[in-house]
Amino acid sequence: MSVLIVVPARYASTRYPGKPLVEIQGATGEKKTLIQRSWEAAKSVSGVARVVVATDDDRIRAAAEAFGAEVVMTPESSRNGTERTAAALDALGAEADQYEIVVNFQGDAPLTPSWFVEDLIAALRANPDDMMATPVLRTSEEALAGFRRDRSEGRVGGTTALMNRHGHAIYFSKEVLPYGGDAGPTAKAPVFHHVGVYAFRPEVLQKYLSWPEAVLEKTEGLEQLRFVENEERITCVEVDGRGKHFWELNNPEDLPVIEAVLADEKVA
Template sequence: MWWRSRSRVVGIIPARYASSRFQGKPLALILGKPMIQRTWEQARLAKTLDALVVATDDERIRQCCEEFGAEVVMTSEKCPNGTERCNEAVKRLKRKFDIVVNIQGDEPLIDPDIIDGVVMALKASPDAMCSTAVTSLKPQDASDTNRVKCIVDKQGYAIYFSRGLLPFNKKGVANDKFPYLLHLGIQCYDAHFLSMYPLIAPTALQLEEDLEQLKVIENGYKIKVINVDHDAHGVDSPGDIASIESLMRGRNIA
């Protein structure tokens, strides 16, 4: 079977300049370095990656990334999401990879151990086409639609993802005793499945929730989930930069 050859791994960081909420986000400076460089430097510490590539459709991002030493692949402006940008980037690479890790470019404090964790989880789960990570959801984030929630079965496979509170209860309020799970943005794909992904028609749940991973589940494919202890610090708006910089100063990160 084709999944038995899951050995070579590439990490891809999709990065686009145009954004309705934060124009030019990958180039936003965080303690003097562009955010895309911060993310790349963290991802480069992962032990399971055979290659690390930035995939972009913008010449400014390409030039910036090449200046700090990153490998860059130019992709189409028409890519509808990060997953399809990763797929296009893999096709343009001249090397063959078995696993593709979609690393969010707006996570400048991404833990490299999480990258290694999702890779190892996919390698150990031949019945899964993808793997991802979750962590504990903070109570104050229960109603935040930018914080995607996840539920998993007893074997560690995803049942559903939602922007709403998941699971929901009869009282309609967050239960402070329930271990809600926050989905972290990292996605790990079998390369063969990733090549199929753009050919699968969008699904009703995917479109309603605006969550790519629901197309995978709705078509009957499995997503392996690992639970990690991680304080997510994604950058959604310019106002998030100050808090990221404060955290980095506290950790003595230059």
């Protein structure tokens, strides 16, 4: 049995239309689209059998195929990356039976380190009863200040996660939670940045499609809350950033941040 990575990409983003085709400049001045940089990040994960881009848009399909990606066309009705990941698995038909783990590698997170995904895969293999896992990153002072600045200026920034003592998700929010939380390894109530990558067993993806869109999911705009509302356990795996700056492309204002990281890390 093997691992499939799906990189979902939607052109009609509410906050940032056309986002997958936005060009991002690397350290050498070369520009690549967001979807290409996200696909390249997904391809860097070790121990993965296959990486596909899942979309409903011919512009994204053409761009992805031009840089060598395998593309799976999915329905326009897919409302989020998890639904699109499940749809891509369905579209593979009998081929899907060979995959023990399916990863939703968000198409707007090109700075996702390979070991974040590798840690999720290892966690699911070590715990056969767990159906899904997602990474959380203990915030630095700089990252936490960025979260709070986004909220104070009315921007939708990163997502925070709350877990119980067993490491299972209690809640996710676009607000900075917990209230009064601090950063750093000695914080009494640390703030954890939720990294929007998910590793699933195929059966839980099918359950997700069978549930109606959840109230909290619609309110927060966070697809993973459908699992929380339906009492499906989400295992949060604390990952080590290893000094690497992680950020997603949520708003146009995030573009220079990502380009600065690529320049600093000498990524072409």
